[in-house]
Amino acid sequence: MTATLPHVGRARRWPMVGDPIYEGSRIPKRVPTIVDVPAALRETDDVLQVNFGPNHPSTHGVLRLIVDLDGEKVVGLSAVIGYLHTGFEKNMEQKTWWKAITYPERIDYVGYQNNELVFVLAIEKLLELEVPEKATWMRMLMCELNRIHSHLVFLGTSALELGAISMFWYCFRERETILDLFELVAGQRMHTRYFQAGGLAEDIPAGFYPEARSFVERMPHALDDYLTLLDRNKIWLERTQGVGLLSADDAIALGQSGPVLRASGVDWDLRRDDPYLAYDQVDFRVPVYNGGDVYDRYRVRMDEMAESTQIVRQCIDRLERMEGEPWIADDRKVVLPPREELHTSMESLIHHFKIVTEGYRVPAGEIYVAIESPRGESGCYVVSDGGPRPWRVHFRAPSFAALQATATCAQGSLIADLIAIVGSLDAVMGDTDR
């Protein structure tokens, strides 16, 4: 671990609204998500306004960018979101804690396992519930598989958008293996609802470790394949290097996190700097690049996939020695009793009935839990009034933060670069709009 981190204690004094943010900043004045067309150009007939999205395949969902073009140059831009707003936070207030666990996965539907984890961790922290070690390590394994899955989707789709169609098939080949692993463990390929408050929904099935091991063996070779296909590809390099620049100071001011922040040269990863689960007991490196361009964001994610594979390997090693250990806490007020007890034990039947109908009660309090999801800091703010339903749930969405940097990254770029930039920010619109 690095002893000191950059950008610490050298906070800048930013001037008030209306002035440039600070010397050298590329953040547009006043509103960071809007680039205004220069006054001299506005009078001419040269500027063409184009709606980029909301229904455009390279917006990764329903992002709308209103782009002012002077020829191929982007001279004005404003990002519009909200097309996928489905009121998850309001919905969760109407459900019991137990039922609400299904929702966070559908918010960030690519980094689902991590989003599920952050909500479950918040419940457990309010309940002050001890989680068995086996569950902790399995959660870590699932989250890292999910991180690889998410980065593979990023790599496949953003390369596809820049014309490298074959990347998409190779990435989705490995992604398929990960989804098969999820299916083996939880019965669902995505949105598994495998994490429960207190541990896991079920024990790890027989035959999981050999399958996971063969994936861990294959993944480094697959990464080599991707590097061979992309990293010496002149078209890929020219379309990504030096495009979509974001400086470290701008990234911090814009609240960036995850690979976007690390590609801008900020050495920051919550898994290392604020360890949760058992990340302090595994060896991994935090890749940091200084270019702040699309290429470096791609490099950070490539390196992270390699590191995540190593974490998965260490998790398997540890889990294989925990055969027969409990996978969920033994707290009958919160955790469903074992199925077989329902036929013989009156108390188990009552507990089962109470948890499913009324739900368990979570002590009153407010809490903010943050983890490092594939997209960055995924946070969950929860308020409980002591009843069986959350009073307020709010998600700090890393995609939401990332899209605020679109305008900063896109200044002075060409329309074709926009596709590379939006792809490199790796926003999931479900996460952005919630």
Next chain:
Amino acid sequence: MNDFAKVPGYVSTTEAYGETTVVVERGRIREACTFARDELGFAMLSDLVATDYLDWAGKGVSGYIGTTAGRDLNMPMTQGLQALPEAKPARFSLSYHLLALRQGAPRLRLQCWLEDGDTVDSVVSVWPAADWLEREQFDLMGIRFDGHPNLARLLMDDDWEGHPLRKDYPLGGEPVRFSSAE
């Protein structure tokens, strides 16, 4: 004497679940944020969230038979609480979750309280990241931020009425076409 007493508009500090909450006066939130960023080193605004505490603890404490608010045995959601939670000073809380990029990842929750119709200073000039965060809270919770350069709805339609995350916003209030109730 704690480190946070010097925060402009300081009211109180609470420690719970390993988190620090510093409540400040509503009118001095921008000063407090600037102080937290420049003097305390909280360089990043992680999240901004408003909570509506309308009818907080209104269900009362559940007794053996029912609650003061009345419990419908056929409705599992109407049972009261086991104990009344602490009363809140105002209807809305506004929490700024700050993060310092240094070892140990210290976090701070700056909080202020406001009633319906109260406004609060925008912190876009302190952190540009507050732009969409404030617009979201305005959109969904109806909190007005003075000095925000573009305070428009973000997630809902521009012509939407009401603020959906408020507790008094009707559930299922949207008319549904071709439903049996028509």
